[in-house]
Amino acid sequence: MERFDYVVIGGGIFGCYAALYLAGKGARVALLEKEAHLFQKASLVNQARLHGGYHYPRSLATAALSDEHKERFTAEHRRFVNFSFEKFYAIDRFGSFTDPSQFERFCAYLDIRCERVSEHPLFNFNRLEALFRTEEFSFDPVLLKEYYTNKVEHAKGIEVFKNALIQKASPDGKEWVLEIKSNIPSLAGKTPAASSLKFQTPVVVNATYAATNAVNRLFGANDLALTHEIAEIAFVTSPLFNGKGLTVMDGPFGSVMPYGLSGLLSLSSVAYTHHKISYDNLPRFDCQTETDPDCRPEAPGICTNCPRRPVSNAYKMLAQMRQYFNESVQFEHLFSYFTIKSKLKANYIDDGRPTEISMLRPEPRLYCLFAGKINSIYEVEKIL
Ligand SMILES: Cc1cc2nc3c(=O)[nH]c(=O)nc-3n(C[C@H](O)[C@H](O)[C@H](O)COP(=O)(O)OP(=O)(O)OC[C@H]3O[C@@H](n4cnc5c(N)ncnc54)[C@H](O)[C@@H]3O)c2cc1C
16 A cells, blocks of 8 residues: 555546646655546636636626736636637627626726727627627647646646546545556556556545546535537637637627637537537436446446537537628637536536635545636635
8 A cells, every 4th residue: 555645536627737736745646547648628628718807797707807817827727728820709799698788897807907899790690689808818728738638747746647537546544555456567667567456545625526526426425407518619710810819798799819829719508509408417318328337327437438429519609609690700610528517506606716725624634626627726725
């Protein structure tokens, strides 16, 4: 049985950041990831919006928190951030939960750039009630994946275990005893050829996002009230709209904007990005089968690689977004990624995306990190 000061479960950006932060304080940390590689799920498959607040006119708390962390995230990840695109926010004439003056007041309150644009050759003002030039950046999830994978794999004090699924957690005095199943016989030479590992630790950090409740339950902790959606991010190109972004607020609209520095635009729509919804606290979908060991409600898999993933809605998203542009602006869909998006049920009305970090057990200790947005990784430091 190996002993670690901390065991972090989940190798997305939150798990990686937590492991690096703890190892930086001198701790010996095990980072467990169910899949063969880190960063395969929400930390890779997202819209890559470096949130500055604009997106949350119904949740001032989320908007203020986004703005609070934007500067530090940007400064510490400069090489992975696209600073040089023109970003527009717009209000749809029909069915929006906000209106131009409310949106302007909201931006003024947050003190973020918002300049009204009354004419523009690319946009259709018959459909847009108002268009604003704003300042928003986009991080590059693929570059972040490379950066964090490399960092945790070479950091002093961190041992990374991939293909490692936690099976059982039992308290033994002030420590947890964890039983871990590994699907491959040898973990990068770090362990002998074995398919099961035992770790002992006083502190566990659950950073598994869509699997939050499944892992909490192994530790006897209560569920967070969550909903889950299978979400699609479509990747498109556009000769005329290259290097620009548009997000239409606030309601069942959509967004097309640079996916970091890749040269692609990510396309999503509130109405069509989400294919299936699970109101269960675990991500339970009809595409999961009992015979698939890689994807169950208790251990969700990688949707992009799944043969039962939904048929793409990209053409519906494009049809919706096309209405906001003049006819000269064309888009071409190249491919899509899919993943599970998990949300707190409490944010159904305000659409907020807080990052909730809580201590669910005092001794032995269990922390649960449920992430709302990438640039809130620093919340980890306030709690751990
Ligand atoms: C469609 C979509 C769009 C989004 N858009 C944005 C955006 O534009 N900007 C933004 O800031 N945020 C966005 N988000 C939110 C953001 O992506 C997430 O908040 C963040 O990536 C969560 O990071 P994480 O590390 O907690 O989760 P993940 O990246 O999902 O990592 C969790 C890891 O835990 C692993 N795991 C699960 N169960 C186990 C287990 N039992 N044992 C071991 N490992 C396990 C998983 O395999 C996974 O690697 C979006 C999210 C989605 C889904």
